[in-house]
Amino acid sequence: MAEPVLTIEHLTKEYDGQTVLKDVSLQVHEGEVIVIVGPSGSGKSTLLRCINALEDIQGGEIRLRGQKITAGAKNLPQIRQKIGMVFQSYELFPHLTVMNNILLAPMKAQKRAKEEVQAEAMALLTRVGLADKADSLPRQLSGGQKQRVAIVRALCMHPEILLFDEVTAALDPEMVREVLEVILQLAENKRTMLIVTHEMPFARAVADRIILLDDGRIQDDTDPEEFFESPKTELAKRFLQSFEYTRTRKSDD
Amino acid sequence: MQSLGVEVLFKGKNFARLMGGMWTALKISLVSIAISMVLGLLLGMLVSRKNRVLRGVMRCYLEFIHIMPQMVLLFLVFFGTSKAFGWNLSGELSSVIVFSLWGTAEMSDLVRGAVTSVPKIQYESAMALGMTPAQVNRYVILPQAVRRLIPQSINLITRMIKTTSLVLMVGVVEILKVAQQIIEANRKASPNAAFGVYLTVFLLYFLLCWPVSLLAKHLEKRWG
Ligand SMILES: Nc1ncnc2c1ncn2[C@@H]1O[C@H](COP(=O)(O)OP(=O)(O)OP(=O)(O)O)[C@@H](O)[C@H]1O
Ligand SMILES: [Mg+2]
Numbered sequence: 001m002a003e004p005v006l007t008i009e010h011l012t013k014e015y016d017g018q019t020v021l022k023d024v025s026l027q028v029h030e031g032e033v034i035v036i037v038g039p040s041g042s043g044k045s046t047l048l049r050c051i052n053a054l055e056d057i058q059g060g061e062i063r064l065r066g067q068k069i070t071a072g073a074k075n076l077p078q079i080r081q082k083i084g085m086v087f088q089s090y091e092l093f094p095h096l097t098v099m100n101n102i103l104l105a106p107m108k109a110q111k112r113a114k115e116e117v118q119a120e121a122m123a124l125l126t127r128v129g130l131a132d133k134a135d136s137l138p139r140q141l142s143g144g145q146k147q148r149v150a151i152v153r154a155l156c157m158h159p160e161i162l163l164f165d166e167v168t169a170a171l172d173p174e175m176v177r178e179v180l181e182v183i184l185q186l187a188e189n190k191r192t193m194l195i196v197t198h199e200m201p202f203a204r205a206v207a208d209r210i211i212l213l214d215d216g217r218i219q220d221d222t223d224p225e226e227f228f229e230s231p232k233t234e235l236a237k238r239f240l241q242s243f244e245y246t247r248t249r250k251s252d253d
Numbered sequence: 254m255q256s257l258g259v260e261v262l263f264k265g266k267n268f269a270r271l272m273g274g275m276w277t278a279l280k281i282s283l284v285s286i287a288i289s290m291v292l293g294l295l296l297g298m299l300v301s302r303k304n305r306v307l308r309g310v311m312r313c314y315l316e317f318i319h320i321m322p323q324m325v326l327l328f329l330v331f332f333g334t335s336k337a338f339g340w341n342l343s344g345e346l347s348s349v350i351v352f353s354l355w356g357t358a359e360m361s362d363l364v365r366g367a368v369t370s371v372p373k374i375q376y377e378s379a380m381a382l383g384m385t386p387a388q389v390n391r392y393v394i395l396p397q398a399v400r401r402l403i404p405q406s407i408n409l410i411t412r413m414i415k416t417t418s419l420v421l422m423v424g425v426v427e428i429l430k431v432a433q434q435i436i437e438a439n440r441k442a443s444p445n446a447a448f449g450v451y452l453t454v455f456l457l458y459f460l461l462c463w464p465v466s467l468l469a470k471h472l473e474k475r476w477g
Binding site for chain 2: 052054077078079080081082083084085087089091093094095104105108109110153154157
């Protein structure tokens with residue numbers, strides 16, 4: 001098998017003495033879509049944040065195409081350019097238009113020519129149905145629109161891997177689909193992605209592999225069919241039941 | 254109708270003297286403001302970093318400036334240091350030093366407030382795009398901080414212009430002092446001179462500060 005895009009080996013992460021990630025090992029191969037699920041506080045966001053060194057780590061190693069990722073290292077900006085991250089709260093830059101939000105990093109960090117990036121940005125905006133918003137400010141957009149812009153902004157850097165942290169959790173229900181469909185399209189185009197989500201039907205549709213994180217450990221790592229149809233571990237069963245429960249309660253009232 | 258005492262202003266060179274005093278005051282304010290804005294911006298950016306020693310030193314400086322009345326500072330610099338170090342500071346220079354010390358402290362605090370008010374996750378999302386810390390500051394954090402900063406720093410500027418009247422205390426021929434001299438000289442001829450002259454001084458200060466505060470409001474609306 002080819003060299004993995006991302007390798008995580010025996011990762012340990014502590015917050016003031018409390019161990020949040022315990023001996024996490026994971027390989028992500030080219031074109032693979034991995035969905036990470038798990039109860040609140042299990043360490044999903046922390047794992048994604050460690051991958052682009054927004055958190056320092058206490059043990060283990062993370063490598064992107066063989067290059068070690070270390071918080072505070074000189075080459076960190078270069079490595080981060082290859083890792084696209086989309087946050088739950090969009091985090092567009094409020095003082096810049098949609099187009100300038102997208103142009104900023106390619107032009108300043110990658111020193112690419114404006115015309116070239118602009119053309120690409122416009123093509124991507126068109127693909128997510130936002131070509132007419134190029135000159136709008138973030139505050140003039142809906143949550144779903146902002147999130148699609150955030151995805152385009154990440155894509156325009158030509159990342160090797162995309163990290164999504166509950167990108168629909170802050171959205172009104174009617175906007176969830178428009179964002180998830182963009183991600184589904186990316187999966188069809190064989191993008192390498194690590195996705196944290198609580199949207200189980202989406203997870204099942206998009207994932208090549210499902211990883212269950214619980215209490216900072218990988219408890220299950222399997223294909224979606226098996227995970228949803230015949231979960232092997234006790235934890236997976238219980239985790240899935242927790243969704244059944246919320247759903248039945250919702251349809252009751 | 255009783256005279257307001259404004260007429261003394263039109264006697265001899267009185268009005269020109271008043272304007273001269275005004276100019277001295279304005280000059281002191283402008284120089285101090287320029288120094289404070291530049292130094293405050295630099296210091297404020299430095300303090301927004303995590304360096305503990307630097308933050309401790311800055312906190313002492315800020316506390317000192319906040320606690321000391323400006324007048325005491327003025328006397329300290331003007332009389333105190335000339336005794337202690339044997340140099341001879343002019344009233345204008347002492348005023349500039351004191352107002353710059355004060356303005357720099359206030360400005361750096363405003364800058365720190367504005368920079369730290371930009372949410373941490375904005376830094377993170379900019380870092381995640383692969384920009385260097387310097388690029389993140391320049392293109393993402395500072396533009397947002399400046400928008401918050403502008404109305405506040407204009408407010409500081411108007412306060413600095415107003416407080417310049419304090420330099421009277423160290424003998425700079427300044428607007429209030431000129432006013433007092435005019436009042437003294439005309440005590441017999443125009444007993445109401447005090448009212449008239451002070452009214453004029455008030456109006457002059459108002460004319461100076463009003464456009465500045467209008468500009469502040471306008472910018473606040475546009476960028477707020
Ligand atoms: N900055 C921090 N300082 C201290 N503890 C933290 C910090 N961030 C997260 N934690 C702790 O680390 C653990 C994992 O948090 P994390 O945010 O990764 O969970 P999560 O799986 O993303 O949860 P959720 O589904 O609610 O988003 C939690 O116990 C949390 O309290
Ligand atoms: Mg989370």
